[in-house]
Amino acid sequence: MEFEVVIGLEVHTQLNTKTKIFCSCATSFGEVANTNVCPVCLALPGALPVLNKEALQKAIYFGKAINAKINEVSIFNRKNYFYPDLPKAYQISQFDVAIVEGGKLEIEGDFGKKIVGITRAHLEEDAGKNIHENDNSLVDLNRAGTPLLEIVSEPDIRSADEAVAYLKKLHSIIRFLDISDANMQEGSFRCDVNISIRPKGDNKFYTRVEIKNLNSFKFIQKAIEYEKERQIAAWMDGKYDSEVVQETRLFDTTRLVTKPMRSKEEAAEYRYFADPDLLPVFASADMINVAIPELADEKISRYVSEYGLKEDDAKVLVSSLEMAMFFEYLIKSGCSPKLSTTWLSVELMGLLKGELNITNSPVGKEKLADLIKAIENSEISNKAGKDVLAYLFENDISVSDAIDKLGLKQVSDDGAINAIIDEILSKNADKVVEYKSGKDKLFGFFVGQTMKEGKGAFNPNKVNELLKAKLG
């Protein structure tokens, strides 16, 4: 019997607003516990929430990027449950009407191309954090009230590969819109996986379990594979009804298995109702009709059509927002697209290892631009450029100082080069005669001899040009 897996994903992404969603506390990460707090996010009696407009605008950006419907009027509800990190004993979330509804995302991979539906994306507040140390439990409410966008997919995903492709695409969109730093390790891009199985060809949806606590693409893949096998085994053993129940499971990252955490709450258990402290939200036409930043796919097409890059090269350049911004800076400073591509995605990336990445690279965009320009102006050769780059990695000095220090400045001076050319030609008078009688291949010989005599410091273009003039 053949089975297929049915997956729907819920992603919580922390919006990168300066302040929280219903108060003016800062959202900065890593502060002393319980310092980014006020009466609103501490839930002191009588405090009233006020919606952060920027959070709403960022949710709208996302809706536009996935071609969704943006609801002019959306509603904030109270989702009631008790937990120590939730001081109000309810979370403010959108339930009746979300700001974003019915979008689409195209994904691509070994499975081909496919569209995954996005049911909705709604705004809500994050909870605080419980920290368990020895025998104590501590509560830090700095995170309480941080704006989240919860993005819920349709159960359209059919494999772990598709799930990862969907998440990577979503991640890219969020980064290029710059609405979240979407850092998985720091928890600002968190994913819950809903998963069920069914016999192939069956169109019914079966019982789903929800897996939480997944903070890497690798674990998401492993959790899906494990859970799929667990559900299939239960079916084959005739224990499907008792072993596959609607519940929340946790992924154990050391044993790579999922374990039951709690039975799944039904919506009714949360006793949702519209928050009487918050009026329905009206998004103005100005907020809805904004132009959104250019996304990775659009950049790829533009790099190909405008800069003549190969599609695969363009894909590397948009693999992160930081990389794309770096590349566009190089172009803006007048470097050619072709050299910018090679020097950024091959040479610089080749040196960025371990802790180093594009955001903390010892050679930043200004220096790389200077280096590329030095090559383009024939100040140094392409080969010397690699030595200069390696030197700049270890030494915080300017490109021109590094070139001087390494003595790599190319000789482009006509007089100096012509003097050597004259020497070479008179030493090889016989070859000059052969060349003039039609043995064109000898041109390379003269270039080689001149370059050798110039100890590699001669500008090869200049050598070519001057030799051509001499030989007629």
Ligand code: ADP
């Ligand atoms: P909840 O609040 O219970 O988490 P949501 O509506 O927020 O419910 O999310 C439900 C998620 O589960 C969606 O991503 C949806 O696509 C997915 N889903 C629903 N039914 C199934 C199923 N039978 N198998 C797998 N995923 C499912």
Ligand code: MG
């Ligand atoms: Mg949910």
Ligand code: ZN
């Ligand atoms: Zn506050």
